[in-house]
Amino acid sequence: MFDIERYYQATDIQDAVAALCADPKAMVIAGGSDVLVEIREGKLAGVSLVSLQGLAELKGIRLEEDGTLLIRPMTTFAELTADPLIRQRIPMLAHAADQVGGPQIRHVGTLGGNLCNGVTSADTASTLFTFNAMLEVTGPAADWGGKGDPGDVLLAKKQIPIAEFYQGPGKVALGTGEILTGLRIASEDYKGYHGHYIKYAMRNAMDIATLGCAVNCRFDAACGHLEDLKLAFGVAGPVPMRCPETEAALKGMAVGQALNQIGARAAAEVKPRDSWRASKAFRLQLVRELSRRALQQALDFARQEGGAAHA
């Protein structure tokens, strides 16, 4: 049923990188909710897999000394949604993770897999774009040069802004032997912000987004003006995307005016297409409607907290 050439269970990050360097055609398997489906469909028939399951160093969420949130890639959607740090500091991500699939998928699917598959509909991606998430990628050091025994591979880490990680549909900035080992959100990117993610799908569960919209804002103390706005969409282009022109235009604007303008401005900036799921015209209507609703919800959250920042 599953045509797999070779399955290797890595024992740690170094071992995983070494296994991928030793067999450059092998691919990582995390939760397997994408990979196994593709193997069964025949698209990845005969593949060799390097599993990251059970690697404790790739799991968990913690706060670094300077307030940066560090999320390891093998964290599942269910773990993200339940995590006290995420719920308290970036509840928008807890909510976005809770929109994925159904309970079974949310217990096996990982944050890392959701980003590394390079898919525009990934439910956590647009939210992470609004937090300027920085991705930590670990792979073979350049000076190791592929020489010698892969088991002796020297490791190097690099940090990649999420917007640069996405290189095209299904294509992310991971070279041979490289794996995603962490994701960081700096405190200045979440403190004081209130946001909301809205997924529109053709049914309420077990369906990928027809369009996803993430709005993340900082309001003034009276919630009368927008001090800052970050706006991102999934399925409004070949990869998840921010709307820098709309963000710049709305910064400093009275909230009433911003609510009136966000939809039209965003619709002029995105590039959705027709697909069997929805027409381009319908997706543009979703962009207009969901951006306004998400901004309104962010404002309501801010008002509920009396304009107080997430601590």
Ligand SMILES: Cc1cc2nc3c(=O)[nH]c(=O)nc-3n(C[C@H](O)[C@H](O)[C@H](O)COP(=O)(O)OP(=O)(O)OC[C@H]3O[C@@H](n4cnc5c(N)ncnc54)[C@H](O)[C@@H]3O)c2cc1C
């Ligand atoms: C029934 C069903 C419903 C779904 N519904 C949704 C939905 O509503 N929203 C949504 O966004 N997605 C949905 N998905 C897609 C999928 O569940 C998610 O994308 C999930 O996050 C994939 O994570 P995973 O751990 O299972 O990844 P895997 O399938 O293990 O891997 C996915 C890809 O990422 C790579 N990869 C994984 N981890 C790493 C790493 N640390 N470093 C390098 N590469 C890595 C793998 O090589 C592979 O290319 C659904 C899938 C199914 C089967």
